[in-house]
Amino acid sequence: MARIDLVDLAHSYGGNDAPPESFALKPVTMTWRQGGAYALLGPSGCGKTTLLNLISGIVTPSRGKILFDGTDITPLSTQKRNIAQVFQFPVIYDTMTVGQNLAFPLKNRGVPKAEIDARVAEIADLLDLTPYLSRKAQRLTADAKQKISLGRGLVRSDVAAVLFDEPLTVIDPELKWQLRSKLKALHRALDLTMIYVTHDQTEALTFADTVVVMHDGRVVQSGTPAELFDKPAHTFVGYFIGSPGMNIVPAEVRGREARIDGHTIMLNRNYDGLPPGAKIEIGVRPEFVNVAPPGSGLLAANIERIDDLGRIRFARVRVGDVKFAARVPARFSVPDNAAGLVFDPAHVHVYADSLLVEGN
Amino acid sequence: MDKTVNQKAWFLVLPVFLVVAFSAVLPLMTVVNYSMQDTFGNNQFFWNGVGWFKELLDPSTDLGGRFLASLWRNLFFSAVILAIEVPLGIVVALSMPRQGWSVAACLVILALPLLIPWNVVGTIWQIFGRPDIGLLGYVLNNIGINYNYVSNEFDAWATVIVMDVWHWTSLVALLCYAGLKSIPDAYYQAAQIDGASRWAVFTAIQLPKMNRVLLIAVLLRFMDSFMIYTEPFVVTGGGPGNSTTFISIELVKIALGQFDLGKAAALSLVYNIIIIIVCWVFYTVMTNAGVERRDNKGVA
Numbered sequence: 085m086a087r088i089d090l091v092d093l094a095h096s097y098g099g100n101d102a103p104p105e106s107f108a109l110k111p112v113t114m115t116w117r118q119g120g121a122y123a124l125l126g127p128s129g130c131g132k133t134t135l136l137n138l139i140s141g142i143v144t145p146s147r148g149k150i151l152f153d154g155t156d157i158t159p160l161s162t163q164k165r166n167i168a169q170v171f172q173f174p175v176i177y178d179t180m181t182v183g184q185n186l187a188f189p190l191k192n193r194g195v196p197k198a199e200i201d202a203r204v205a206e207i208a209d210l211l212d213l214t215p216y217l218s219r220k221a222q223r224l225t226a227d228a229k230q231k232i233s234l235g236r237g238l239v240r241s242d243v244a245a246v247l248f249d250e251p252l253t254v255i256d257p258e259l260k261w262q263l264r265s266k267l268k269a270l271h272r273a274l275d276l277t278m279i280y281v282t283h284d285q286t287e288a289l290t291f292a293d294t295v296v297v298m299h300d301g302r303v304v305q306s307g308t309p310a311e312l313f314d315k316p317a318h319t320f321v322g323y324f325i326g327s328p329g330m331n332i333v334p335a336e337v338r339g340r341e342a343r344i345d346g347h348t349i350m351l352n353r354n355y356d357g358l359p360p361g362a363k364i365e366i367g368v369r370p371e372f373v374n375v376a377p378p379g380s381g382l383l384a385a386n387i388e389r390i391d392d393l394g395r396i397r398f399a400r401v402r403v404g405d406v407k408f409a410a411r412v413p414a415r416f417s418v419p420d421n422a423a424g425l426v427f428d429p430a431h432v433h434v435y436a437d438s439l440l441v442e443g444n
Numbered sequence: 445m446d447k448t449v450n451q452k453a454w455f456l457v458l459p460v461f462l463v464v465a466f467s468a469v470l471p472l473m474t475v476v477n478y479s480m481q482d483t484f485g486n487n488q489f490f491w492n493g494v495g496w497f498k499e500l501l502d503p504s505t506d507l508g509g510r511f512l513a514s515l516w517r518n519l520f521f522s523a524v525i526l527a528i529e530v531p532l533g534i535v536v537a538l539s540m541p542r543q544g545w546s547v548a549a550c551l552v553i554l555a556l557p558l559l560i561p562w563n564v565v566g567t568i569w570q571i572f573g574r575p576d577i578g579l580l581g582y583v584l585n586n587i588g589i590n591y592n593y594v595s596n597e598f599d600a601w602a603t604v605i606v607m608d609v610w611h612w613t614s615l616v617a618l619l620c621y622a623g624l625k626s627i628p629d630a631y632y633q634a635a636q637i638d639g640a641s642r643w644a645v646f647t648a649i650q651l652p653k654m655n656r657v658l659l660i661a662v663l664l665r666f667m668d669s670f671m672i673y674t675e676p677f678v679v680t681g682g683g684p685g686n687s688t689t690f691i692s693i694e695l696v697k698i699a700l701g702q703f704d705l706g707k708a709a710a711l712s713l714v715y716n717i718i719i720i721i722v723c724w725v726f727y728t729v730m731t732n733a734g735v736e737r738r739d740n741k742g743v744a
């Protein structure tokens with residue numbers, strides 16, 4: 085159990101002298117508090133697994149430091165780091181029983197037998213593995229095996245953090261839900277710091293209190309699911325999180341007005357001090373744009389199709405060259421494909437060179 | 445099953461029937477025929493029934509004594525070379541590099557002995573071990589070890605065993621290496637995180653993951669060593685005395701040396717049955733291992 089500090093941590097598989105853009109993980113400084121549930125979210129190749137492996141010690145960083153409770157552990161090997169990690173594919177020790185598998189990390193550390201038995205029983209109970217304890221692990225199904233891997237990660241009570249590297253990849257969808265809520269419950273029951281790597285936003289948003297979104301080796305935003313949804317700090321966060329993602333449209337912004345395609349949208353804040361020469365875009369989530377019958381004062385759009393997601397309908401529209409997604413209100417209908425767009429000014433954000441600009 | 449009957453297919457199978465008949469069935473029947481008879485030359489044969497088989501299994505007769513002695517010798521030989529080659533092969537495989545140019549170099553060096561024909565291996569060691577001109581024999585005798593594989597039983601056995609180890613450990617090592625390479629990195633990383641010692645990694649991950657290739661290695665080496673002929677024949681000729689006369693050498697002596705076709709036929713049939721039984725065990729164990737693996741895939 086520990087607070088984890090990353091200090092100017094960076095890694096390149098090509099060595100420290102590689103050009104800065106080629107780093108798999110660009111320098112990052114952040115603090116993860118004791119007992120928190122964190123998710124590293126990003127597409128494949130964004131550096132999230134690299135970051136995880138740096139923390140567990142499988143990879144040694146090219147630059148920077150990792151502190152556990154203020155102690156620099158960067159030079160320590162994986163064994164000495166007091167970390168547990170669960171991998172993407174189940175790792176089980178074939179010749180051992182389920183119970184022996186769970187006891188293995190404790191046995192290797194010379195924990196007294198009575199203590200091992202108690203802890204194994206507790207973890208097996210939490211993961212519903214008790215009936216299988218004396219069975220050979222080899223013959224079990226993939227999800228039972230992954231539960232054993234999870235159990236081995238959770239069995240040590242003294243770990244600084246438990247790391248999960250996309251642990252539910254091999255699990256069937258309906259079991260995924262169960263295991264994910266199980267993990268959430270385990271997090272509450274065991275008071276361990278958990279760091280969960282995934283490319284699935286649902287997984288990240290349901291599991292974590294704090295989601296760290298990564299893109300191209302950088303941490304682009306770290307915040308609660310609500311923050312990521314309401315106020316994406318980077319256009320990438322905007323369209324990666326949410327389904328469909330945020331609409332990002334090039335616009336001219338002056339003061340409290342944004343102009344798209346010759347049409348003016350009112351903004352809630354004043355954006356006078358925008359950096360000159362920057363690429364200016366506005367971002368608005370489809371949830372905060374409604375389609376309406378075409379009319380004066382509305383941004384004219386052309387409806388291409390309407391996706392019915394059950395409780396909510398989204399129209400895919402086109403404004404000039406730009407594609408847009410917008411909410412379709414109940415009982416909406418237009419004779420042809422022409423429509424207008426109604427924006428909610430409170431949720432229209434302005435981005436300069438992909439970064440959020442706070443108006444005033 | 446609603447397949448149409450097509451009798452023409454028989455014509456396609458016929459050539460195979462003919463080839464197999466002439467290359468396998470007819471010679472085998474001839475052997476079975478011989479095993480029931482005795483001959484004193486002149487192509488005259490006398491009916492002997494199961495007499496040779498009775499003699500073969502009775503150690504008090506000449507034939508039975510020789511057969512059983514060579515059988516035990518052969519089993520002992522197989523046991524010794526397995527006890528050396530399997531652990532040695534594992535050690536070699538474990539100490540091989542996992543990446544880089546040295547992998548290719550190691551593989552080539554390991555594969556070299558496997559490419560050498562049996563009687564060349566025999567000849568190499570026959571000369572290598574000679575006390576007068578062989579490097580090994582000469583050096584050993586000069587440092588005070590009285591080594592002579594022609595006159596000393598122990599030396600003859602040691603030479604034949606070391607020769608087999610030299611020739612075939614590579615096979616075990618290569619199979620084990622292939623088994624080791626197939627272990628995903630995650631296993632080693634998980635073991636590190638679980639705080640496993642080097643020995644625990646070996647017993648909990650590497651050995652269990654190698655068990656299938658090890659099974660293949662053990663069975664292949666057992667069968668091969670059980671049929672061994674050329675190498676000891678070239679080096680020791682089965683001697684000194686009969687001390688390194690294995691079953692195949694004994695068989696050739698009886699069949700071609702003494703021209704006792706009946707005895708030799710009976711012996712080769714029993715020899716054949718032993719090998720078929722071992723093959724059956726091999727096949728059963730392998731298919732079971734395969735089924736188990738499919739099961740694992742099925743649920744994954």
